Amino acid sequence: MRILHFADAHIGIETHGKLDPASGLNTRLLDFVRCLEYIVDAAIERQxxxxxxxxxxxxxxNPTPTYQKLFGAQMKRLSDAGIPTVLIVxxxxxPVSYGKASPLELFGVLGVPNIHVAVKPQVINVTTRSGVLQVACLPYPNRSALLTREEVRAMSEEEIAKRIEGICSDCISSMAERLSHDAPSVLLAHVAAWNAVYAGSERTAELSTEPKLMLSALAMPQFKYVxxxxxxxxxxxxPSGAPHVVYSGSIDRCDFAEENEQKGFCVVSIADGVELEFLETPARRFVTIDVNMHGLKNPTQALINAIMERNVKDAIVRIRYSCTDEQQTTIDWKAVEQALSGAFRVVSVARQVEKPLQRPQAVITEQMSTIEALRRYIRHKSELKELEDELIRYAQQLESELIRESAT
Ligand SMILES: [Mn+2]
Incomplete structure (x- = not known):
């Protein structure tokens, strides 16, 4: 049996895009749709x-009708090709508030053939050309669906996360126990895991107190693949398998922070063993060019050389350079623009200005949580010390609102 696994289509990301006059749509939206289309092509061609x-x-x-039409059209292609497809939320x-519908529920309400949607944890028995596949589904654990308002109020963010982690682990094991031995099973989940490495643009999520599952809660022996x-x-x-526990990643790059990441999807073959293949999508390239021109005679040439050294063709480009005020006046911007003419889009050409340090800074590292970092900062500033408790309280409130609204 062959499975195509993908995730995080994020139709609606338009950052660094512009209007495409031919379609009237944002160019970044078109990038993501192109990658989605590529994945659906692969599913059909590889049968x-x-x-x-x-x-x-x-x-x-709340995706716009345009986004829903674009995503829906690709799901329709899978449906028409007779390829059963399972979508989880x-x-x-x-939706932020309990009781409101997810846009994915439309596929279920309309009864689109071959499309299955899981809004809540459930096992879906999918009939495929190669037999039945049991798909244990764990959509994102939404706190407003799992905990009452009173429970949330009485707990800290850490306690809430711990509680939801427990609920999810129990939920996965109870689904695993109820599976039949007569057909293969997989776990399909939208959730963070403790030993996962976040993508470049997801630093805030890493620092947040969102629930994260242990590998042992996911890699249950009943599943052929997670x-x-x-x-x-x-x-x-x-990576040792038994089973593989895989984030396929987003289908396109979301920002410069994902510049060096491969983007794509997985094709998994389940027979006696399990074979996993990662295939790349035609994702948009992002290129950051850093140039230090201090001490160089010809700043313009230095910029052009730095551009030529990189492949900027069809890429979203940003340039960060540093130079003296005197050098700045001599730069031939027309020539620089010429060197960049093959780029898909140049989003910034920014001079990095070094500010002299006035007093030693509080040492804040990426390993700290947002709250820890804020506390360190406050303690470093004598004028803020009295406000510490209040500031921390507001920051926690802000953080939990942000997590609820977006997370990753
Ligand atoms: Mn997500």
């Missing part, structure tokens, strides 16, 4: 038995 989509179809829970597809969504960086959390 996979089933497609598993691990959540975050859209970038937010990610945090971005999930298909994950949520984290944008492709990775196998259990």
């Amino acid at each position: 996979v038995d089933v497609v598993l989509f691990a959540g975050d179809a859209y970038d937010y829970a 990610g945090n971005h597809d999930m 298909a994950l969504g949520h984290i944008h960086k492709y990775q196998d959390l259990n």
